[in-house]
Amino acid sequence: MTARTALRALRRNKLRSALTMLGVVIGVGAVIVMVSIGQGASAAVRAQIEALGTNLLMVLPGATTRAGVRSGWGGATTLTVQDARAIGEECSAVSGVAWSRRQIAQVIQGELNWSTQVQGASPAYFAVRNWPLASGEYFGSRDEETANRVVVLGQTVVENLFGPGEDPLGAVIRVKDVPFRVIGVLERKGQTTWGQDQDDTVVIPFSTAERRVLGAEILGTVDLIFASATRSQDLLAAEEQMATLLRQRHRIAEGGDDDFTVRNLNDMARAQESTSQVMATLLLCVAAISLLVGGIGIMNILLVSVTERTREIGIRMAVGAKRRHILLQFLVEAVVLSGAGGLLGVALGLAASRAVSELAGWPTLISAGSVLGALLFSAAVGIVFGFWPARRAAGLDPIAALRYE
Amino acid sequence: MTESPAPLLSVRELSRAYEAGASRVVALDAVDLDVAPGEFLAVMGASGSGKSTLLHVLGCLDRPTRGSYRLAGRDVADLSADERASLRNREIGFVFQSFNLMPRTSALENVELPLVYGGVPSGEQRERARAALRSVGLEGRDHHVPSQLSGGQQQRVAIARALVNHPSLLLADEPTGNLDSSTSREILALFQRLHRQGLTIVMVTHEADVAAHASRVVSFRDGRIVSDVRQAPVEAGAEAAA
Numbered sequence: 110m111t112a113r114t115a116l117r118a119l120r121r122n123k124l125r126s127a128l129t130m131l132g133v134v135i136g137v138g139a140v141i142v143m144v145s146i147g148q149g150a151s152a153a154v155r156a157q158i159e160a161l162g163t164n165l166l167m168v169l170p171g172a173t174t175r176a177g178v179r180s181g182w183g184g185a186t187t188l189t190v191q192d193a194r195a196i197g198e199e200c201s202a203v204s205g206v207a208w209s210r211r212q213i214a215q216v217i218q219g220e221l222n223w224s225t226q227v228q229g230a231s232p233a234y235f236a237v238r239n240w241p242l243a244s245g246e247y248f249g250s251r252d253e254e255t256a257n258r259v260v261v262l263g264q265t266v267v268e269n270l271f272g273p274g275e276d277p278l279g280a281v282i283r284v285k286d287v288p289f290r291v292i293g294v295l296e297r298k299g300q301t302t303w304g305q306d307q308d309d310t311v312v313i314p315f316s317t318a319e320r321r322v323l324g325a326e327i328l329g330t331v332d333l334i335f336a337s338a339t340r341s342q343d344l345l346a347a348e349e350q351m352a353t354l355l356r357q358r359h360r361i362a363e364g365g366d367d368d369f370t371v372r373n374l375n376d377m378a379r380a381q382e383s384t385s386q387v388m389a390t391l392l393l394c395v396a397a398i399s400l401l402v403g404g405i406g407i408m409n410i411l412l413v414s415v416t417e418r419t420r421e422i423g424i425r426m427a428v429g430a431k432r433r434h435i436l437l438q439f440l441v442e443a444v445v446l447s448g449a450g451g452l453l454g455v456a457l458g459l460a461a462s463r464a465v466s467e468l469a470g471w472p473t474l475i476s477a478g479s480v481l482g483a484l485l486f487s488a489a490v491g492i493v494f495g496f497w498p499a500r501r502a503a504g505l506d507p508i509a510a511l512r513y514e
Numbered sequence: 515m516t517e518s519p520a521p522l523l524s525v526r527e528l529s530r531a532y533e534a535g536a537s538r539v540v541a542l543d544a545v546d547l548d549v550a551p552g553e554f555l556a557v558m559g560a561s562g563s564g565k566s567t568l569l570h571v572l573g574c575l576d577r578p579t580r581g582s583y584r585l586a587g588r589d590v591a592d593l594s595a596d597e598r599a600s601l602r603n604r605e606i607g608f609v610f611q612s613f614n615l616m617p618r619t620s621a622l623e624n625v626e627l628p629l630v631y632g633g634v635p636s637g638e639q640r641e642r643a644r645a646a647l648r649s650v651g652l653e654g655r656d657h658h659v660p661s662q663l664s665g666g667q668q669q670r671v672a673i674a675r676a677l678v679n680h681p682s683l684l685l686a687d688e689p690t691g692n693l694d695s696s697t698s699r700e701i702l703a704l705f706q707r708l709h710r711q712g713l714t715i716v717m718v719t720h721e722a723d724v725a726a727h728a729s730r731v732v733s734f735r736d737g738r739i740v741s742d743v744r745q746a747p748v749e750a751g752a753e754a755a756a
Contacts, residue, residue: 429632432596511614
């Protein structure tokens with residue numbers, strides 16, 4: 110009954126009702142779009158962390174100084190295959206370990222050639238990096254032992270050496286003029302958080318790289334050790350165990366400078382994720398403020414409406430409307446305005462976040478929680494901002510209301 | 515004063531004063547008045563004589579400053595706002611000079627309003643509102659809004675609204691004040707018909723020829739009753755078709 114009365118009152122002032130709703134529509138729409146952009150960004154960062162290999166730690170050799178020129182991290186050849194094996198055997202928090210040497214080199218297939226990162230890696234490399242195959246197979250320990258000339262390609266290299274639709278499996282490519290048979294293609298891993306294309310690489314067995322392709326000043330030295338922690342919460346423990354072990358093995362005195370460095374990729378990714386979360390929170394605040402402004406718009410219109418309909422309220426009281434009837438009528442008007450505005454806002458928000466992801470190419474993610482939250486919030490806005498005008502209407506003196514011109 | 519039936523309205527020592535800034539305006543000054551069931555009472559007086567204030571107090575729209583007011587034997591002076599609202603809903607019908615219909619709302623919905631607040635089931639509301647409109651001679655105008663109706667028709671809608679809950683008391687505040695003389699006669703004839711059917715009517719007017727249609731005339735001056743006369747009412751004549 111009261112709802113019908115309220116709806117009728119809203120219908121009588123269609124344009125005004127629509128304009129009042131607009132504030133809430135925009136507010137709710139903004140909340141949905143902002144949250145979906147924020148969550149989309151977080152999800153993208155999380156996907157990047159996954160792609161890096163969760164729990165991944167990297168050990169780089171230290172810097173060298175030759176004739177007064179310091180080389181920077183990775184310049185020295187202080188890390189060895191034995192170091193890597195020792196990490197795998199002695200560090201309890203480490204579940205897998207792999208090592209590699211790498212070099213930028215030219216690869217050739219038929220008439221096409223491409224400069225890419227050639228990695229000589231131990232067979233566990235793929236498992237530790239959490240890098241699945243798109244087709245074919247990985248090389249195994251037999252290939253490692255016999256220094257087989259087999260290669261696993263990254264997607265970027267496939268694109269640059271093979272035509273569309275051409276199957277690279279079984280093809281022979283030349284890496285630094287050494288022929289290799291393609292036995293596998295890796296799945297696309299995408300860019301690292303710092304924008305490096307991880308797919309622009311070819312991976313060959315470590316021994317093959319050492320003996321036939323890249324060469325080595327000292328056999329058994331590695332450029333990079335990858336280690337995965339047993340669980341993500343063991344990451345710090347693994348890092349410490351590895352550092353302690355390497356200091357022992359390299360006989361570094363207490364207080365001496367390390368000749369290696371352990372990098373925790375997750376930390377960087379997490380920092381990025383928290384940045385995007387801060388961003389999302391900020392956006393949400395802006396959206397919430399617009400919803401608040403929408404609420405004040407509702408209150409303003411209802412206050413005007415109460416004044417304008419003072420006589421109507423008087424008539425209703427004269428024929429027997431109680432305070433709660435009047436209170437409820439205006440409250441329902443407010444909630445209908447904000448609720449309908451909320452629904453329209455959700456529709457607008459969904460459409461807008463689709464448009465954002467398609468036109469601007471930003472990743473968006475719509476969650477049921479954000480839709481529900483925005484709707485509830487808009488209904489709450491109606492109740493909160495409708496209450497004061499409604500109370501004013503209900504508190505009118507019947508005679509004064511009837512006489513109001 | 516030897517009415518045999520118990521009075522429907524009984525007012526004793528009734529005063530109503532307003533604070534207007536520093537001064538105090540006494541609108542009603544210790545009024546005593548009894549109205550028996552079935553009476554058609556006209557309250558006369560110049561503007562500011564207190565007659566409208568009396569009507570508001572009788573209609574439970576206003577509360578007296580002092581004195582007692584009993585409606586059907588029940589003291590209503592200290593009822594709460596909500597209790598007064600339901601009393602207005604069930605026992606009292608109002609007719610105003612300016613009709614006071616809800617704008618942009620059909621005649622039918624205007625008449626339904628007291629039923630809505632009286633908690634009458636919605637199926638019954640429509641039926642009773644139609645019947646009420648029929649009884650005041652307004653058939654086929656159910657869906658007209660007030661602006662599509664003449665003054666006389668609007669006042670009939672207001673009367674239908676006042677009567678739809680079968681109140682025991684009809685209060686009219688200058689009901690013909692905004693109407694031409696022939697329409698006024700129609701409305702007064704309607705009042706007389708309702709009076710003959712046993713309805714108690716209290717009508718405020720400042721025109722003697724309007725008051726002449728009542729069975730009793732009470733005159734006010736400066737918040738006091740100065741005369742109280744029973745009379746043979748002038749017949750408004752046959753009710754013209756609406």
